[in-house]
Amino acid sequence: MNGNLFTTIEAAIADPARPFLHADGRKTLSYGDMLETSARYANLLASLGVKPGDRVAVQTDKHVDSVWFYLGCLRAGAVYLPLNPAYTPAEVSYFADDAEPGLVVCEPGSLATLRSTLGAAVSRIETLDAAGTGTLQQLVRDMPATFNTVVAGPDDLAAILYTSGTTGRSKGAMITHENLRSNAMSLVESWRFSAGDVLLHALPIFHTHGLFVAINTVMLSGASMIYLPKFDIDAVMAALPRATTMMGVPTFYTRLLADNRFDRAAASHMRLFVSGSAPLSAETHRGFTARTGHAILERYGMTETNMITSNPYDGERRPGAVGFALPGITVRIADPETGTPLPQGEVGVIEIEGPNVFSGYWRMPEKTEQEFRPDGFFITGDLGYVDPEGYFTISGRAKDLIISGGFNVYPAEVENALDALQSIGESAVIGLPHADFGEAVTAVVTARPGRTVDESAIRGELESVLAKFKIPKRVLVKDALPRNAMGKIQKNALREEFAGLYT
Ligand code: ATP
Ligand code: MG
Numbered sequence: 001m002n003g004n005l006f007t008t009i010e011a012a013i014a015d016p017a018r019p020f021l022h023a024d025g026r027k028t029l030s031y032g033d034m035l036e037t038s039a040r041y042a043n044l045l046a047s048l049g050v051k052p053g054d055r056v057a058v059q060t061d062k063h064v065d066s067v068w069f070y071l072g073c074l075r076a077g078a079v080y081l082p083l084n085p086a087y088t089p090a091e092v093s094y095f096a097d098d099a100e101p102g103l104v105v106c107e108p109g110s111l112a113t114l115r116s117t118l119g120a121a122v123s124r125i126e127t128l129d130a131a132g133t134g135t136l137q138q139l140v141r142d143m144p145a146t147f148n149t150v151v152a153g154p155d156d157l158a159a160i161l162y163t164s165g166t167t168g169r170s171k172g173a174m175i176t177h178e179n180l181r182s183n184a185m186s187l188v189e190s191w192r193f194s195a196g197d198v199l200l201h202a203l204p205i206f207h208t209h210g211l212f213v214a215i216n217t218v219m220l221s222g223a224s225m226i227y228l229p230k231f232d233i234d235a236v237m238a239a240l241p242r243a244t245t246m247m248g249v250p251t252f253y254t255r256l257l258a259d260n261r262f263d264r265a266a267a268s269h270m271r272l273f274v275s276g277s278a279p280l281s282a283e284t285h286r287g288f289t290a291r292t293g294h295a296i297l298e299r300y301g302m303t304e305t306n307m308i309t310s311n312p313y314d315g316e317r318r319p320g321a322v323g324f325a326l327p328g329i330t331v332r333i334a335d336p337e338t339g340t341p342l343p344q345g346e347v348g349v350i351e352i353e354g355p356n357v358f359s360g361y362w363r364m365p366e367k368t369e370q371e372f373r374p375d376g377f378f379i380t381g382d383l384g385y386v387d388p389e390g391y392f393t394i395s396g397r398a399k400d401l402i403i404s405g406g407f408n409v410y411p412a413e414v415e416n417a418l419d420a421l422q423s424i425g426e427s428a429v430i431g432l433p434h435a436d437f438g439e440a441v442t443a444v445v446t447a448r449p450g451r452t453v454d455e456s457a458i459r460g461e462l463e464s465v466l467a468k469f470k471i472p473k474r475v476l477v478k479d480a481l482p483r484n485a486m487g488k489i490q491k492n493a494l495r496e497e498f499a500g501l502y503t
Helices: 005-011 031-047 064-076 089-099 108-121 135-140 177-190 208-221 233-242 250-257 282-292 365-370 411-419 455-462 491-497
Strands: 019-022 055-059 079-082 103-106 125-127 157-162 172-176 198-201 224-227 245-248 272-275 297-302 306-310 330-334 348-353 378-386 392-397 402-404 407-409 424-434 438-447 474-477
Touching: 005 064, 005 177, 005 208, 019 031, 031 064, 031 135, 055 064, 055 089, 064 079, 064 135, 064 208, 089 103, 089 108, 089 172, 103 108, 108 125, 125 135, 157 177, 172 177, 177 208, 177 306, 198 208, 198 233, 208 224, 208 245, 208 297, 208 306, 233 250, 245 250, 250 272, 250 282, 282 411, 297 378, 330 378, 392 411, 402 424, 402 438, 407 411, 411 424, 411 438, 411 455, 424 491, 455 474
Parallel strands: 019 224, 055 079, 055 103, 079 157, 103 125, 198 224, 198 245, 245 272, 272 297, 438 474
Antiparallel strands: 157 172, 297 306, 330 348, 348 378, 378 392, 402 407, 424 438
């Protein structure tokens, strides 16, 4: 059997005339269009000399052709390597040196700079753009509309995705066809995707969430998607009536809640809202239910593993929790030092095993070895615990754990307590160097619109909910918290900004 993900995608097409992609200003594109255009791109890749296993690095905006090109890469057996369009040429150069792509694809506007920055390291650079005038788009028209999808074995790579770089330099995660196939199948099942679904797609497609979770799930269920270039509140409100489901990062949901047009009527026809990539605060979860009657389904995953846990489709979607292990995946809470499983309720490192787990970090064998236990479990680096009903809750990243006066303080617990206070919009809790405590628990917050944050009042209010050692020594107010494109709070940036606060 051909283990290429595209073979499974193709087999799931019940009727090529069914709609696949709705984009503004274009006719609806069908599954038949998808088959044809992806075949043309696969032929083009072969004609450019891209062989199975070659890396193809892509730094473009979110176009329709970027989807066709991703699928063309799958079919040609190339290893798809998407890059955030916000990366500078110098950053792209780091990834190109690391991954040695046989082909780099960019926007026409960045061709000249990229060519001079990358120099001789990359033999071929081509372009794609929204208008269809890129070099690949000109060549692809003359290519045949059929292609025999390249055979992939269980270990063959479909993609290398660089992690978001939240805790340090991004690492290239090697992802196989089987990782993607198994995960997309279980999401279709777990979230009850079917051909009648229309997914509102406003996520970027250089990251696991928008690329794999969203698009692969749509394709394996025969659903369609409304493909928006980005999350623009007016465009999202306009598209919502035609959608049945939406996947978003937590900031999508806070932005929807900040808009008065988003009310019960606007969401009444929707089947499902999914959140992930960063913690969804229990406050936002509850606010969303109060406004719309819908409980957001929060799930947890990472670049290295695709999706790991999910709240249930049927049953309670618990605010602040990330739910249960997906089918076929084993999740355990272990002692960070030894990897020994911990009793229910104790906080430890989240470790996982299953067909979703990547095959290692690209050209980092030592790093790869460090992140796996001898029995094959992958150490996620996230801390968490299981409650008596089996729901997993994330307590923060191991790297963000604060040790203050010898006590462990889990940032998520303090953030939840802060978010529940009337005056606070969002919060990030970090540890900063402190002469007496080693690290001092410090909160950086934003004020809720129309409110002001009173530092000593906040600390007073926390006394009734948190043990004294967990209460932030300082509560600092900013207009906004630094976030990346996936809505992840950049705690490294905050630690740097306030490094000298207590010294
Ligand atoms: P890097 O590994 O380079 O530091 P990163 O871990 O942010 O960056 P990603 O792979 O994009 O890169 O993100 C995975 C991480 O996102 C998880 O390890 C977890 O910390 C966080 N995450 C994802 N979903 C959730 C969620 N529902 N709740 C809390 N955290 C989440
Ligand atoms: Mg990570």
